[in-house]
Amino acid sequence: SQKIEQNSEALNIQEGKTATLTCNYTNYSPAYLQWYRQDPGRGPVFLLLIRENEKEKRKERLKVTFDTTLKQSLFHITASQPADSATYLCALVLKAAGNKLTFGGGTRVLVKP
Amino acid sequence: EPEVTQTPSHQVTQMGQEVILRCVPISNHLYFYWYRQILGQKVEFLVSFYNNEISEKSEIFDDQFSVERPDGSNFTLKIRSTKLEDSAMYFCASSRAPDYEQYFGPGTRLTVT
Numbered sequence: 710s711q712k713i714e715q716n717s718e719a720l721n722i723q724e725g726k727t728a729t730l731t732c733n734y735t736n737y738s739p740a741y742l743q744w745y746r747q748d749p750g751r752g753p754v755f756l757l758l759i760r761e762n763e764k765e766k767r768k769e770r771l772k773v774t775f776d777t778t779l780k781q782s783l784f785h786i787t788a789s790q791p792a793d794s795a796t797y798l799c800a801l802v803l804k805a806a807g808n809k810l811t812f813g814g815g816t817r818v819l820v821k822p
Numbered sequence: 823e824p825e826v827t828q829t830p831s832h833q834v835t836q837m838g839q840e841v842i843l844r845c846v847p848i849s850n851h852l853y854f855y856w857y858r859q860i861l862g863q864k865v866e867f868l869v870s871f872y873n874n875e876i877s878e879k880s881e882i883f884d885d886q887f888s889v890e891r892p893d894g895s896n897f898t899l900k901i902r903s904t905k906l907e908d909s910a911m912y913f914c915a916s917s918r919a920p921d922y923e924q925y926f927g928p929g930t931r932l933t934v935t
Contacts, residue, residue: 740921741921750911750931751928751929752913752926752927752928753865753913754926755923755926758923807870807877807920808853808855808870808920809855809867809870809880810855810865810867812864813864814863815864
């Protein structure tokens with residue numbers, strides 16, 4: 710069966726450290742993958758998009774990698790701040806499946822001062 | 823910075839009633855989507871819309887659901903006869919092209935009693 714798995718356990722991290730989140734998928738062939746931030750009761754906020762032919766993307770303190778062999782994307786927040794505390798969602802867009810996003814369950818990040 | 827807006831922020835309705843959720847996508851975007859998120863669960867795709875037609879819909883999007891772009895700026899989701907299980911956050915999203923990032927609105931919390 711098809712699965713998108715994100716670590717359901719919260720990630721507690723000290724301010725200033727790097728948070729690394731994983732998104733693993735099985736039985737999918739994604740054309741690209743997007744990462745979103747979601748705060749409680751709010752809509753997902755777009756962060757980064759990475760395509761299947763790209764290995765790495767960066768935006769300010771954020772970095773995402775995409776390994777289609779391992780079927781995994783890693784999302785890094787460097788020099789983390791308490792304001793980075795939120796749930797982070799990965800979402801896949803499959804080849805030949807329109808533009809719909811298929812979401813993982815998200816990983817909650819808590820950055821402690 | 824342009825944003826997707828949604829109204830109302832919270833809608834309470836009785837089972838069997840019709841509701842219309844409204845969205846104003848980002849002005850130069852051409853692709854529109856509805857997603858929903860039941861409390862504590864993943865964000866789920868409902869429907870995508872382009873050029874005044876439904877491009878794709880999920881199994882959730884049955885005959886009780888419909889979408890419309892009544893004018894050049896609004897995009898609506900109608901649920902004809904609400905059920906208790908329709909209670910969720912409903913998110914509208916838009917993108918400028920089919921393989922570009924999707925921007926989400928703040929959501930409408932629908933409570934069916």
